[in-house]
Amino acid sequence: KAGVTQTPRYLIKTRGQQVTLSCSPISGHRSVSWYQQTPGQGLQFLFEYFSETQRNKGNFPGRFSGRQFSNSRSEMNVSTLELGDSALYLCASSLAGEPGTGLADTQYFGPGTRLTVL
Amino acid sequence: KQEVTQIPAALSVPEGENLVLNCSFTDSAIYNLQWFRQDPGKGLTSLLLIQSSQREQTSGRLNASLDKSSGRSTLYIAASQPGDSATYLCAVRNTDKLIFGTGTRLQVFP
Numbered sequence: 001k002a003g004v005t006q007t008p009r010y011l012i013k014t015r016g017q018q019v020t021l022s023c024s025p026i027s028g029h030r031s032v033s034w035y036q037q038t039p040g041q042g043l044q045f046l047f048e049y050f051s052e053t054q055r056n057k058g059n060f061p062g063r064f065s066g067r068q069f070s071n072s073r074s075e076m077n078v079s080t081l082e083l084g085d086s087a088l089y090l091c092a093s094s095l096a097g098e099p100g101t102g103l104a105d106t107q108y109f110g111p112g113t114r115l116t117v118l
Numbered sequence: 119k120q121e122v123t124q125i126p127a128a129l130s131v132p133e134g135e136n137l138v139l140n141c142s143f144t145d146s147a148i149y150n151l152q153w154f155r156q157d158p159g160k161g162l163t164s165l166l167l168i169q170s171s172q173r174e175q176t177s178g179r180l181n182a183s184l185d186k187s188s189g190r191s192t193l194y195i196a197a198s199q200p201g202d203s204a205t206y207l208c209a210v211r212n213t214d215k216l217i218f219g220t221g222t223r224l225q226v227f228p
Contacts, residue, residue: 004161033215043207045215056214090161092216103169105150107209107216109162 002027004093004110012116018079021113025072025093032074033107034066037088046089049074081117088112120145122210124219131198131226139193139222141208146186148210153182153193155204156221162207165193198226 005024013019025032034046045058049068066076072093078085090112096104121144131137141151150169154162166175166182168191174183181194191208205223209216 006161035216042220043209043216043218045217048215058215088159092162103167105211106164106167107152108164109154111161114159 004091004108006089006091006110006113008113009111010114010116012118013081014118015081015083017081018077019081019115020075020077021089021091021115023074023076023091023093023110025074025091026108029093029095029108030072031094031096032068032072033092033094034074034076035090035092036060037090037112038086043090046076078115083117086115086117088114120148120210120212120217122208122217122219124206124208124222126222127220128223129225131224133198133200133226133228135198135226136194136196137198137224139195139206139208139224141191141193141219143189143191143210143217145212146189148186148212150211151182151184151191152209152211152216153180153191154207154209156207157204165206198224200226200228202226 007022031050033048035043037043048056052068063079068074092107092109123142125140152167153165156162168175168184179196184191203225205221207221209218
């Protein structure tokens with residue numbers, strides 16, 4: 001079974017631009033979460049989608065948004081990029097619709113998209 | 119507010135040693151705890167998930183324990199190998215997200 005895939009793997013943008021990142025979950029997984037990883041802040045939760053609905057959102061400004069499609073693929077968008085948005089963006093998928101469902105809640109991560117903002 | 123801490127931050131050991139990585143969390147109201155490894159510049163690989171009702175889980179040379187009441191988990195790696203070199207992250211699952219620790223960078227030298 002193919003793992004979580006993310007595209008593109010690397011991206012270089014300039015301040016003020018906007019960017020869209022894509023995530024394809026493991027087949028059959030309907031929950032997709034996004035995380036930002038930086039050396040200073042570690043891994044921080046952005047948002048979670050399940051069945052095309054955003055269920056949870058982390059403490060990020062409104063410039064960060066996302067969506068999920070009917071095939072469970074998800075995209076996240078960052079508008080008006082800032083230098084501090086440079087990070088590794090990771091997406092994770094799971095089988096479970098909610099926490100507390102045992103091993104079905106195991107989060108499987110993709111390889112990430114490395115975003116550099118100049 | 120849930121906080122997750124991992125000790126030590128870095129560890130360097132010779133091949134063949136058994137070692138223990140520690141993870142502590144401040145709020146025991148968790149659904150599960152998951153251990154991951156991350157190779158430099160790569161994504162996270164899931165190692166083990168322990169449900170809140172469980173005490174331990176094993177996979178090959180890895181054994182993870184959970185003591186929810188004291189807010190602690192340990193990852194035991196038996197007979198370490200150079201290929202085990204990576205950063206190990208623990209994460210607790212609450213209602214809406216995973217909350218990650220700061221990680222332990224492990225180096226196993228031949």
